[in-house]
Amino acid sequence: MLDFQKGAPALYLQIKKILRTDILNQLYPLGTYIPTETELEKIFGVSKITIRNAIQDLEDEGYLKKQKGRGTLVIQNHYFNKLSKTMSYSEKLVELGILLSKENISVVELTLHPNNPAYDLMEPDVLSISRTFLANNSLLSHIETYIPKSLDVALNIHEKDWSLYQDLSTHGIIINCFQDYFSAILADAHIAKKLELTIGTPILKRIRIGYNHNKKVIEYSIAYYLSETIPYIIEMGK
Incomplete structure (x- = not known):
């Protein structure tokens, strides 16, 4: 055994x-x-x-x-915390019949710089996961996520329909709660290149901080959305 x-x-x-x-x-x-x-x-x-x-x-x-x-x-016998009935943005788009896909997925190890906003929230040694989402084959969003390197997970980013949250769940890593912060910004050169925009184009920015059962930060994500393509939808249960 x-x-x-x-x-x-x-x-x-x-x-x-x-x-x-x-x-x-x-x-x-x-x-x-x-x-x-x-x-x-x-x-x-x-x-x-x-x-x-x-x-x-x-x-x-x-x-x-x-x-x-x-x-x-x-006290829990499933991978995800199901106390909330919140439907995710991705789930809502799929429900609406929109085809979601990802491209340019990458994972690199790095040490957070003290000026990085995630530095004071989590361990400095992280995995940085970057991916771009498409809706019906049109650019929709770009997301950059940090997770602690100490989680010691091998992410299967080359699997079809790969999902970070589902991948983490197979290692027993659960996002029990999160905080989202939204703001409207102008695309800088980095994001303009990722989303094929003109620098200065207005976009929606979302920062997500995810916590485990012990309130330890295990996810820090920055997402950039072309909300003019598809509005950002939040559904809080039915």
Whole structure:
């Protein structure tokens, strides 16, 4: 069940992955308790500290909650936080029959400069993900996202219909809440080139700060929209 060979992932990470899969597959349904630490020690043949580290990670990610004297409760059994009924902009466009696609997707490692607005919000070593969206084959938006390098994820950007949020979810990384800040700006040379605009063209800018279960910032995105192409739509449930 576990790989004890040299070079294999840490045992607690292997156990965390197994437990998370069991939770997502409803082996441990929502509102039930996972086996005790002692039982898990026997199941996996590892030390108590290894089990505790695995459980702590799953608690940090919002899957589990320790209850004193009772055990460890399953409080979430899906990849995404579904407490909100908010429909995303992309989902709304798809619902309206608009064909969305992406191009020029890239991922690079970098260290944030102290002047970068994300510097004070997250770890300085990040993955920078850049992509351009098209609606019905016409340029719609350009988005640049930072996520902490310490998340240690290998993004599958070459997969068809790749989605950053879905990719993160396969690693158990959940955006539990976010804040969006909108402003109207004039396109500078960088964005004008990305969206094939004249410098100074009015566009919509959105900054998104995404948090995990522990209110740690795990996403900082800057998006630029050609709202004249398609208005930015926010739907807050029905």
